[in-house]
Amino acid sequence: MPETRAGRELIICVLNETDYLHDVLTAFVEAGVPTSTVIESQGMGRILSEDVPIFAGFRHLFAGSKPFNNTIFAVVDSSQTTKRAIELVRDVLADVESQAKGVIFSVPVLEFASLSRERK
Amino acid sequence: MDHLSEMLSEAKILFDLEASDFSTCLPDMVSALVERGVLNAEQGNELTQALASREALGATGVGRGVVIPHAYLASIPEALICFARLRSPVAHESPDGEPADLIFLLSGPPESQTTHLMMLARIVRLVHDQAMLTSLRQAGSAAEVLAAIVDVEKRHA
Numbered sequence: 254m255p256e257t258r259a260g261r262e263l264i265i266c267v268l269n270e271t272d273y274l275h276d277v278l279t280a281f282v283e284a285g286v287p288t289s290t291v292i293e294s295q296g297m298g299r300i301l302s303e304d305v306p307i308f309a310g311f312r313h314l315f316a317g318s319k320p321f322n323n324t325i326f327a328v329v330d331s332s333q334t335t336k337r338a339i340e341l342v343r344d345v346l347a348d349v350e351s352q353a354k355g356v357i358f359s360v361p362v363l364e365f366a367s368l369s370r371e372r373k
Numbered sequence: 374m375d376h377l378s379e380m381l382s383e384a385k386i387l388f389d390l391e392a393s394d395f396s397t398c399l400p401d402m403v404s405a406l407v408e409r410g411v412l413n414a415e416q417g418n419e420l421t422q423a424l425a426s427r428e429a430l431g432a433t434g435v436g437r438g439v440v441i442p443h444a445y446l447a448s449i450p451e452a453l454i455c456f457a458r459l460r461s462p463v464a465h466e467s468p469d470g471e472p473a474d475l476i477f478l479l480s481g482p483p484e485s486q487t488t489h490l491m492m493l494a495r496i497v498r499l500v501h502d503q504a505m506l507t508s509l510r511q512a513g514s515a516a517e518v519l520a521a522i523v524d525v526e527k528r529h530a
Contacts, residue, residue: 306431306468307441307497311490 280341289327434467
């Protein structure tokens with residue numbers, strides 16, 4: 254049955270510094286994030302400036318974007334977990350020299366359901 | 374961001390520009406703008422060179438006969454948009470291979486490039502409107518060109 258539980262949030266992290274993916278996921282674990290899904294993704298700036306000729310002259314405006322990045326999705330039970338995850342992710346990336354390391358934000362989850370068979 | 378129609382004026386709209394091939398289009402367009410006082414001679418020279426550099430980076434044709442050449446210079450203090458309709462289409466590299474006859478020229482100061490990028494993206498979106506392109510090709514005056522652009526911006530707000 255789908256659950257409606259107040260306070261559940263979806264954390265989305267777009268990580269440009271993909272070398273630090275393991276550090277970010279470790280930070281998630283420390284923050285109490287139970288699990289997450291990681292996908293390989295591409296930034297809009299990279300796609301437009303490399304693949305659409307009319308935008309080629311604006312490559313320098315997208316200078317911070319790497320060829321590929323990782324997008325991490327995690328559902329957590331509380332905003333406290335979100336806040337802690339954000340603190341720890343920012344901490345692991347604090348010394349990384351980069352123009353655009355990525356972003357992390359959360360949105361409310363309205364309904365949630367596990368796709369696993371329920372145990373009787 | 375200002376509307377495209379608000380940034381154009383009759384002095385910045387060129388009709389039936391003669392061009393034998395695309396390589397002469399942009400210099401001729403800039404020369405006409407200098408003659409009309411939209412640019413001074415120094416700005417015109419710099420802009421012509423900057424536009425050529427940008428074209429060398431990659432063609433600015435976006436399809437449907439539309440070209441959007443653009444270059445940004447410190448010597449041009451405000452965002453500038455000009456429009457030219459060629460008397461006859463000329464061959465120019467584009468995604469659909471269509472020859473070019475409608476030119477939207479963009480320029481302005483480098484520090485406004487983010488705004489220019491948004492305006493470039495707006496023009497790319499608006500030229501998907503075939504009714505607007507037809508109106509531009511049939512327009513008999515600068516006022517009709519402006520009316521076509523006002524109309525498309527209302528329909529695609």
